Amino acid sequence: MSETLLTVIKERRSVRKYDPSFKIEREEILEMLEAATMAPSTSNLQPWEFIVFLNPEERKDLRAIAYNQEQIETATAVIAVLGDKEFYKNIDPVYDSMSAAGYINDASKEVLVGNAKKTYPYAPEEVRKNLATFDAGLTAMQFMLIAKERGYATGPMGGFDKVKFSERFNVSxxxxxxxxxxxxxxNAPAYQTTRLAIKDKVRFI
Incomplete structure (x- = not known):
């Protein structure tokens, strides 16, 4: 691990106080999200989607859905990370793209596509949601580290009404x-935190 990456990891904090006048261009947000999606995923099927909230009026509603947490309105943007329950629909686009890029030959593509189509469409929805949640989590963490490396602050928020969110923002x-x-x-220092001793959390066998 490079010293730079280790520093980014150690210095990242979950921030709640933001400068409401600060702006980040849409193009840069897209760049960070694109880099974040280089994270690994189940069979490279990339089971995620993003909604980027910039509009103040939309964020008023989002704040109410997120139990009135003020950072929803004071942050430059809020990125909603969604999971894709039907990520098997990405099989053909993903492997067609890999083939076009020359990363796999026709024989390998046929095997990979065949195996994926035999497996994921028939997996229980709960299994597919678990896979999508895990993969989207990797992307979310990668996004926060990328933002920190660029000098920005982030804060993950699981505390919001997910049913109301889907209804209000027309999530399919x-x-x-x-x-x-x-x-x-x-706009204010984040809380410093500690971690439990790693020796108490690791077992070598």
Missing amino acids: DRYFPIVLITLGKE
Whole structure:
């Protein structure tokens, strides 16, 4: 691990106080999200979707859905990370893209596509949701580290009414909300935290 990456990891904090006047361009948010989606995923099927909240009026409603947490309105943006329950619908686009890029040959593609189509469409929905939640979580964490490396603050938020969120923001049945991530410029120091001793959390066998 490089010293730079270790520093980013150690210095990242979940921020709740933001400078409401600070702006980040849409193009840069897209760049960070694109880099975040380089995270690994189940069979590379990328079971995630994002809604980026910039509009103040929309964020008023989002704040109410998120139990009136003020950072929803003071952060530069709020990124909602959604999971894709039907990520098997990405099988052909993903493997067609890999083939076009020259990363797999026709024989390998046929095997990979065949195996995926035999497995994921028939998996129970709960299994698919668990896989999507795990994969989207990897992307969310990667996004927060990328933002920190660029000098921005973030804060993950699991505390919001997910049913009301889906209703208010017209989330299709294919997707389900997992976490909100606030993004912006820190306006007050975040709490310092500690971790339990790693020796108490690891068992070598």
